[in-house]
Amino acid sequence: MRAIHAIALGALLLCGSVAAAEEKPVRELEPVHVNAMRNPEVRKYKVILAGLDAFDRHRQLAPAADRLRFRLRSQAKDESEQPLAIRLVGDSGFNMPIAIDADMRFVVPRSEAAADAESELELNRKRRSYRTDPEIRTPGLSANQRRLGDLRLECKVTVAMAKAEIPTFWVLTINTILLRTDWCDFFGDPEDFRWEGVSKKAHFPFRSDQPLAGAVLVDANRSAKLEVKGGTFHVPIGNFSWSDDAVIELTFAEPKAPTGTAAETPRTAP
Known part of the structure; x- marks a missing residue:
């Protein structure tokens, strides 16, 4: 059930409140x-x-x-x-x-x-x-690095905007389902492990600028592999055993080689 709640909330925040916006005249x-x-x-x-x-x-x-x-x-x-x-x-x-x-x-x-x-x-x-x-990006990080505290703050901003956009009924409903008003804290139960310290049932999705091959959360001498799907990586932002200064190292997928056409296929000598 917790996984269903996480998926539903993640989809709401990633996709935006389109339905709420469309209900009102332009x-x-x-x-x-x-x-x-x-x-x-x-x-x-x-x-x-x-x-x-x-x-x-x-x-x-x-x-x-x-x-x-x-x-x-x-x-x-x-x-x-x-x-x-x-x-x-x-x-x-x-x-x-x-x-x-x-x-x-x-x-x-x-x-x-x-x-x-x-x-x-x-x-x-x-x-x-x-x-x-x-x-939100802390200066000095590489293009393939995201700081965990930055992502936690992005979630706070995203949730605040969603609450201002969707009907109050849905805000109260989600508060009841999650048993909290701070929705970001839901994503990362320290008692539920998939990899070291990483929740397998509640993690917040973030977008990358390009398709991903992998993502690793690094905090001092500790690290954990994160789940990636296409250009999205999933982070246990509510698991506070990971510090705000932890860094997610993204590995970008290799670009696909162009598919050859008949005109590009080299001919062999007869």
Whole structure:
């Protein structure tokens, strides 16, 4: 039963609260600057603020991280010729462009005006083309390394945003099922082992930028293999026998060799 709860909660947090968002009508906006399409990809500003508040409350998990950043991740082939663009847009003509860097990361500022305008974070792509994830990285780590405290803080931010997005009924239901209000602590029962110190029934999924061949959790002289599935690795963030300074070492899968065609097949001499 615990495994079912973990899978259900993990799926909710990874996939976002799409159903909750779709239940409400889409705000009709003037097609200026960023967007000229109906039904764009949006996230309510109050949800972003819930994530910013969670980041500030739990900064001790990643004290070297200077700010909360968000990352756009493609969920479908992007055939648009327009460059990606994001803005905060709201009532009474409120419009605030947001800068995106080359790695599709961006920072959303706190803005009283944006909150008063009941703004939404709007991407110039149709819904479900991209998803917006929090990303917290301590400086100095390699591209294949993730610090456990950073991931714990990412979970806190993700859960806070999910709670602000889904109906209160579901928040209370999940609290009851998990017997706690801090959902992140659910992922990693120290009494349940798959590998050394790693829970086999409750672990939080995180995404990698590319397919994985493996992942190992390292804490001083202790290490444990983690489960990977495609580009996702599963971490026992609620198992506090592992310190915040523990590091997950990711091994990326080798790229697949291109499949040869008949035209590429060398001919042999007759």
